Amino acid sequence: MTKDDEFPLRIDSNMGTLSLFISGGVLRFAAETHQGLWDGESGPDVPVVKITDQREFAFAVAEAINAEDEDGSTLLTRMLDEAIMQAVEDGCDGVDHDA
Numbered sequence: 001m002t003k004d005d006e007f008p009l010r011i012d013s014n015m016g017t018l019s020l021f022i023s024g025g026v027l028r029f030a031a032e033t034h035q036g037l038w039d040g041e042s043g044p045d046v047p048v049v050k051i052t053d054q055r056e057f058a059f060a061v062a063e064a065i066n067a068e069d070e071d072g073s074t075l076l077t078r079m080l081d082e083a084i085m086q087a088v089e090d091g092c093d094g095v096d097h098d099a
Contacts, residue, residue: 008026009022024054024055024058027058028051031051
């Protein structure tokens, strides 16, 4: 296990700012075990993709997350929209629910 593998996927809130942390090890593991990337013929312990350069792969994933659709939305903005709705619908603190 490398130092990079010790950190879990997490999002933190500090002073009203959100920080998303995905270590290279977590990103590699997520890609190499991603169910959508299995061809159905490989054995259960054989990934269809093997990450050979975590840095380059992370750049490619960040690019995909930030890629805009025709309406200007991205994977990240759609995730944020869903999270906001869930938090407000769950009656979160920090919101005037009667406005």
